[in-house]
Every structure is written in structure tokens, then in C-alpha cells.
Amino acid sequence: MPHASLAAQPCPIARTLDLVGEWWTLLIVRDALLGARRFDDFKATGIADNVLSSRLKKLTTAGIFKRRRYQTHPDRYEYLLTDKGTALAPAVLALRAWGKRFTKGADTSQIIHKGCGGAVEVGFRCGQCDREIPKTEIRPARLSGAEA
Amino acid sequence: MPHASLAAQPCPIARTLDLVGEWWTLLIVRDALLGARRFDDFKATGIADNVLSSRLKKLTTAGIFKRRRYQTHPDRYEYLLTDKGTALAPAVLALRAWGKRFTKGADTSQIIHKGCGGAVEVGFRCGQCDREIPKTEIRPARLSGAEA
DNA sequence: TCAAGTGACTTGCGTGACGCAAGTGACCAT
DNA sequence: ATGGTCACTTGCGTCACGCAAGTCACTTGA
Secondary structure: OOOOOOOOOOOHHHHHHHHHOOOOHHHHHHHHHOOOOOHHHHHOOOOOHHHHHHHHHHHHHOOOEEEEEEEOOOOEEEEEEOHHHHOOHHHHHHHHHHHHHHOOOOOOOOEEEOOOOOEEOHHHEEOOOOOEOOHHHEEEOOOOOOOO | OOOOOOOOOOOHHHHHHHHHOOOOHHHHHHHHHOOOOOHHHHHOOOOOHHHHHHHHHHHHHOOOEEEEEEEOOOOEEEEEEOHHHHOOHHHHHHHHHHHHHHOOOOOOOOEEEOOOOOEEOHHHEEOOOOOEOOHHHEEEOOOOOOOO
């Protein structure tokens, strides 16, 4: 039997978890928020190839990622978050805030306010300049290659 | 092979998902935030008995729930969120906000500001009186029995 | 008095999700 | 021509989960 589908539940939390609640899925979204684009970028987390492949397929179907060809002969694709995908950032940041408070360990997941360099926390309120930040004004703290 | 443990990862998001990222777990937390306390309350979501039993055990061990005996002969227990558990509310609310925006369906998951009756959204900012709300001032919109 | 119900579980079975390793196919560098 | 890169797929084994039934200590209704 597969996982019970939560898609039909009368609750937006359940329907969200139906799309992103599987093992590894939110970590893939996290990596994308931190700048990952290509298959090998995402693999670095420790996810198995076959699982990554199926997750990217599912997330693309769900409209959370879009697949873009960046090379031909052979065709190679990269995976970019859509608006729908970047809209998951508050959820990811809320999980991060909880983890920072209640678990011990290192932190390689910081996201920074483009305008001032302060760390972005839940609610997209910048810790440094203390103003609300539109989602177009956040960027990864750890850059991995060419970024806008 | 079991799920890979995310507990050792240098990322608070991974460590959080190690504790609450399994199938059904965040829905159990959601139900608790909405007032569920007893085994049968949580079962109503559609989770299987054995899975619910093991999740409650794990979450209790993790300090997210505490078990309280509410009856003897036979002993019966209820499961209450600790402070560590209620601190997951922003994450759950962020998932809810995303689901409301990007999925279609009913919504039985509203949480209300005790002070004014406004719906609580991400960041614990009350939509009605527009002030920040301490976590002691939220309560379920749907009450199921005696509540403080 | 005795069957039926309640509530919190556990146990057993079957399927499939996931971890791991290896294979593939088109290129490129040495 | 031998090895490396990259984005995958395939195969195998184990364990997680869905489902159904059983358990145990009561309580309730007839």
C-alpha cells in the first residue's frame, strides 16, 4: 500500500504535506533556496539518486520546480524554484528557527536579506533593518556559482 | 534499511525534519494545536493505530508531547504539547498559509487569537488587531470539549 | 447476569518506499 | 583510448506503513 493520500483532506496543512511531506522533499526545497540547481547540487545532501530523481519529477509536476535545459548534446536540465516553490520559504524558515532553538548542531542554512545583509527569520522580517522584506529581496547566504 | 537519519546533519532544518518529518507527524502536531489530546482524537485524522502509537511514543521521547494519566483502572493517558511542541506552531501555520494559497479544498485548521478572535497567520501576527501575539495567547478555533 | 461498548493499545500480514550499488549513454579532457 | 562528468535508470533487500484483528480492563444497558 502506498502512503495514504492527504490530497483530499479538508485541511490546507494536509494538502501541503501531500506535496512536500515525503522524506527528503523539504530538504530539496531548502537546497534550492540556498542556490542548488543541478542534480549533483541536490545529491550533495546525501539523498539517493533514484529518490532524488523521483522527487524532482513530482515537484516539477506539482509546479514547485520548473525544469530548464541548460545544455544540448546531451540534453542537461537544471531545476529552478517557481514562485509557488519560493513561497515555501516561510515554512522552511520556521522549521529552521525551531531547529536552531531546540536541536544542537551546526547551521549551514542561513538566508540573508539582499538589502542589508541581515539574517532572514520567520515572517520575512529582517533582523537588522527591522522591516518587512518582499520575497524578491532574499537570497542565499551561501552562493554556489553565478547568481543574480 | 531505515530512513537515513538527518539528526547529524549540520542544518537545523534537517534536524527538525528528523524529529517531525515522518509521514503523519506534523498532522498529529496540528491536531494537538487544534485541541486533540486523546488517542481517539488523533485517530480521527485517518492515521492507522500502530503508526499513531509509534509516533506518539517518538514525539513524547523527543519532548514535543508529554503523557499525562487522566484515569486509573485501567490507566489511560492523554498527550499534551510541551512548550517545545507548541513552538512548532509557526511552521504548521506557514504550511497552512501555503496550502491555502496553492491548493484547493476546505479548511478545518483555523487557529484564533484569544484576545480578539482574529485568525492567526504566520509570524503570530494577528490579522485583526495587527499586533504580535505571544504563544500563550493562541487557542484552537475548533474547541472539542473542556478547554481553558 | 451477561452481552455489548469504549479506549488505548499490540500483533500480524502484505505492499511498496527508500538506501545502496551498479549500469547507461553522450560527451570531454589527457 | 582510457578515464572523468553528469543526469539519470535499474535491481535488490529491508523496513515503514495501511489494514484488520486481537487484547485487556473496565462501564453500560437489557
